[in-house]
Amino acid sequence: MAVFGKAQYIKRVEDNRLLTGTGGFTDNLARPNQVHVVLVRSPHAHAKIVNIDTAAAKQAPGVVAVYTWADMAAEGVGDFSFPTMFPNADGSKPEMTPRRSLAHEVVRHVGEPVVAVVAETRLQAQDAADLVEVEYDMLPSVSTIEDALKPGAPLVWPGAPGNRAGFNRFGDAAKAEAAFAAAAHVVKLDVVHQRLIVNAMEPRAVMAEWEDDRIVVHIGSQNPSVTRDTLCDVILKMPKDKVRVLVRDIGGGFGMKVGIQPDEAVAVWVAKVLKRPAKWRAERSEEFAATTAGRDQLHKAELALDADGRILALRLEAFANIGAYPARAGVVIPLFVGPKVTTGTYDIPVVDLRLNCVLTNSATIGAYRGAGRPECILDLERVMDTAARQIGMDPAELRRRNFVKPSQMPYTTAMGEKYDSGDFDLFLTKTLEAADWNGFAARKADAEKRGKLYGRGLASYVEWTSAAVMNEMAHYEVKADGKVTIWMGTQGMGQGLQTSFTQLASELLGIDPSKIEIAMGDSDRVGGVGSMGSRSAYIGGSAVLTGSEKLVEKGKELAADALEAATADIVYSAGRFTIAGTDRAVDFGQLAARQPDKRIFIENVNTVDGIAWPNGAHVGEVEIDPETGRVELVRYTTVDDVGRPLHRPIVFGQIHGGVAQGIGQALLEENVYDRESGQLITGSFMDYAMPRADTFPTFSNTLDDSVPAKTNPLGAKGVGESGTVGSTPTVMNAIMDALWPLGVRNLQMPATPQRVWQAIRAARG
Secondary structure, eight states: OOOTTOSOOOOOSSHHHHHTTOOOOGGGOOOTTOEEEEEEEOSSSSEEEEEEEOHHHHTSTTEEEEEOHHHHHHTTOOOOOOOOOSOOTTSOOOOOOOOOSSOBSEEOSTTOEEEEEEESSHHHHHHHHTTOEEEEEEOOOOOSHHHHTSTTOOOSSTTSGGGEEEEEEEEOHHHHHHHHHHOSEEEEEEEEEEEEOOOOSSOOEEEEEEETTEEEEEEOOSOHHHHHHHIIIIIIOOOGGGEEEEOOOOSOOTTTTSSOOTTTHHHHHHHHHHTSOEEEEOOHHHHHHTSOBEEEEEEEEEEEEOTTSOEEEEEEEEEEEOOSSOOHHHHHIIIIIGGGGTTTTBOOOOEEEEEEEEOOSSOOBOOOTTTTHHHHHHHHHHHHHHHHHHHTOOHHHHHHHHBOOGGGOSEEOTTSOEEOOOOHHHHHHHHHHHTTGGGHHHHHHHHHHTTOEEEEEEEEEEOOOSOSOOEEEEEEEEETTSOEEEEESSOOSSSOHHHHHHHHHHHHHTOOGGGEEEEOOBTTTOOOOOSOTTOIIIIIHHHHHHHHHHHHHHHHHHHHHHHTSOGGGEEEETTEEEETTSSOEEEHHHHHHTSTTSEEEEOOEEEOSSOOOOEEEEEEEEEEOTTTOOEEEEEEEEEEEOBSOSOHHHHHHHHHHHHHHHHHHHHTOOOOBOTTTOOBSOOSTTTSOOOOGGGOOOEEEEEOOSSOOSSSTTOBOOOTTHHHHHHHHHHHHHHHHHHGGGTOOOOOSSOOHHHHHHHHHHHTO
8 A cells, every 4th residue: 555645735626616616505405396494583682482473474475384392392393402411519410401493481592593484485484584473571681601600690591590500620629729829929810711603604504305205404514424313313203214414515614513403403394394395594693693602711720830930730710601502512612621631731730620611691602613622722821921921931931841741651631631642842942943933022123113012922732632432434435437435424614624535545545536536424325423623634534544454455355356366465556456476467446347236345434542632832923003902913833733644735724724713713703792681792794803814914834743643543633623722822922922011911802902902001000
C-alpha cells in the first residue's frame, strides 16, 4: 500500500457542485403533491396557553390541516425530554422541563412553536398562520443566570426549584483550599461567556416522503443514523427498517444540526399522518429565536501560584444557562465535556470545580463549535495573563514554567484525562518566532505615535475531541469498472470530508482519486455516530485506513483464487494484484466482475485507542482607538498541532474558520434578551453583529506534524474546533494588554466599541 502523507494534495472534490449551484440542499427538493408546514410561534417568554382558535386558519385557501400538541399526542407522539443525569448541589434530583414538538399548556420562551399549519404552498401556510389566534395568560419570566438564581425568582419549571437543573463537581476542595492558603499569588477573574447564535449559512430544513411502506426523511443532519433512531423512537413509533434518513449537502452545522430538533420533527410527523410529502424550512428569524444557541455561561475562576509563578491550584465555579428546555448537549457540555480541558496545557496539581446548570425562559442551549472547551480555555488563558501582569512576569515565561513537559507524557491531568502526546513549549516557541514577538515594542511605539492603544495577546490551548464514541464505520465497495465507493458514517457539512477521505484512500490504495467516491448521509447504507466533536479525521479517517487494509487483504484472497496461486505470493500495488516475480496479474475491477454480484464489499468498523488532543499556541495584536473604543485586529499568528494532517489545505481552512468564529465572539457577537419581558432583542442581523472579511487581518498559520497522536493509526488529532478554542482568549488578552496601563482590569465579551470606550472612560475617572 502507498505510504500515507506522501502524495500531492488533490483539489477539493466538493467545490464544483457547490460553486456552480448544483449542490443538493434540502430546501431545493420538491415533490408532486407536496405540502408545506409553517409553525406559529409564541411571542411571549412565559405564558399559559388559555385557548387556541384555529377555525379561521382551517378555512383559509389551500390549507390542508392545522395541528396542535393535542393532535400529535393523540397519535402517540413522544417528547424530546432529556432525562435527569446530574443531581443538584444539595443532592436533590431536579426534573427536566418536558420538551415537545409543539407547546403544551405553557410556553416558556419567545419563539416556542405552538401550532403547525399545513397548506398546499408555503405562502398559503404563512397566510393561514396569521389567522391562528392564541390566547395567552402572561407569566413572569427570567432570561439571565443572575435573575434565575435570585431568591423567589419565577420558576421555569416547577420540578426544578430555584431554577437549578444539575450540578457536577471535580477535584479536591480541601487540597485546593490548602493550596490557596499557602499561595504567594492569588488571581481572581469573573468571565461572562455570552450567548451566541449559530448562524449556519443554510437554515434548518426537512422534507419527508413515503416510498412504498417506508418514510424517507431528507434533512441537513450531522449524524443521519442518530436522527433516524430519534425519529423512530419519539415521533414515528416505527421500526428502524421502515425509516430512511438521507443527507445531501449541508450549509454549515456547528453543532446546531446534531440530531433532529423538536420543531423539525413536525414535518416528518405530518408526512406520516397525511401520507403526502411534507416540507418545512426555517426562516432566518426562526433560527435566531428558536433553534439551539451556544455558550451562555458565567464563570468565576481563581488561580493560586507560588512565589516563582508555578501553579498550585485552580478553582472554578461555573453557571450555565441551558434555556427553558434542557437538551443533552446543553447539560453535558458544561457539566462534563468542557471541564475535560480545564487544566489546559499546564501541570496543575489540584483543581476544585463546581459546575451548575440553570433554567431560564430562553431558547435551548445546545452544541456550538468547541462545545465547552472554548469556555474553559478562555477562563484559564485570561487568568494566566492576569497572573503574569500581577506578578510582573512575561506571559510567555509564566506559561513555560507551568507547561506539561514531553517527558511527562503520557500525562494524567488533575481532571483524570490522559494526554497521550504533546510538546506545548515547542509550539509556543514556534508561535512566538512566527509572530515576531520581540518586534512588538516597535509596533506598539508606532501605534502610540498615532494616538492608538496597542496590545498583544497569547493563548496556549489543548482540545478534547471525539464526542466520546471511539468507533466509526467505513464500508468499501468495488465495482467491475474498478471504481471504489466508501460508505462513511461521518457526515460532511462544508468542512471538506469528501476531499480529505478521497485523498487518504487514494494514497492508501495507490489508485487515482477519480476512481474513489466518498458516500455519506444514508442511514440505509451505513450507521456510525456522525460528525461532531472534531472526531471525523482521526476516528473516521482511521476507519478508512483499516478499511483499505482489509480491502487489499480481501483482494489478495480473491486474486489468489483467480490466478491459482497462494495468497502469500500475491503482492498488491496501485489497484493490481500480481504473483510475485511474474507478470501474471489481475486488477480490482476484474476481480469484482468475477463475483456473483459483480462487486467486492467489505464492512469495516474501526475503534481508536482513545481521545486525541489537538493543541497549539496563538498570538494576536490589536490596535484600539481610545476616542471611539474601536478594536482593530492587526496581526494574528498560530502554530497548531493537529497530529498528521490528512489534507493540509483543508486543515488550514478549518483553522481559518475556527479562528474567525472565535474572534467573532470576542469582538462582536452577543444574543441578548430583555431582562424585563424576555423578548429577544437581537432577533436579526440588524441587531446581531457577525464578523465580516474586513474584521480580520491576513492570518499566519503554520502546522507542525512532528508530534503525532498515539491513540490512532493515522496519528491525527482533529482540527474542526481548535481555532475556536484558541482565538477568543488570544484576542481578549490582547485587548486587556492594551487597556491594562489605563487601569482597566477586566472586560467582558464582546469587546464592542461601546464597551471598550466605557471601560476607558471609567478607568480615566
